Amino acid sequence: MEVRLIDGRTVNVKQVYNGKACRCTCGCSGKHMYDEKSIARYVKKILKTGDIEIGSTYFAHENQTRLYVAYFE
Numbered sequence: 759m760e761v762r763l764i765d766g767r768t769v770n771v772k773q774v775y776n777g778k779a780c781r782c783t784c785g786c787s788g789k790h791m792y793d794e795k796s797i798a799r800y801v802k803k804i805l806k807t808g809d810i811e812i813g814s815t816y817f818a819h820e821n822q823t824r825l826y827v828a829y830f831e
């Protein structure tokens with residue numbers, strides 16, 4: 759899924775993650791998803807918060823209980 763980030767980059771999200779806040783993101787504390795429907799759902803969820811951390815291969819939102827991450831290449 760193509761997403762335009764606030765820093766101007768257009769990235770292609772290939773994977774999303776939904777897990778517990780402040781925990782390991784390997785999958786032991788949450789779930790990685792690769793299907794289009796989940797990717798669209800979590801990208802929308804993250805962007806909607808307006809409180810986004812952007813890294814070189816991901817963007818993410820963390821609140822007090824959950825961590826949502828979208829991974830791109």
Ligand SMILES: [Zn+2]
Nearest residue numbers: 782784785786
């Ligand atoms: Zn882990």
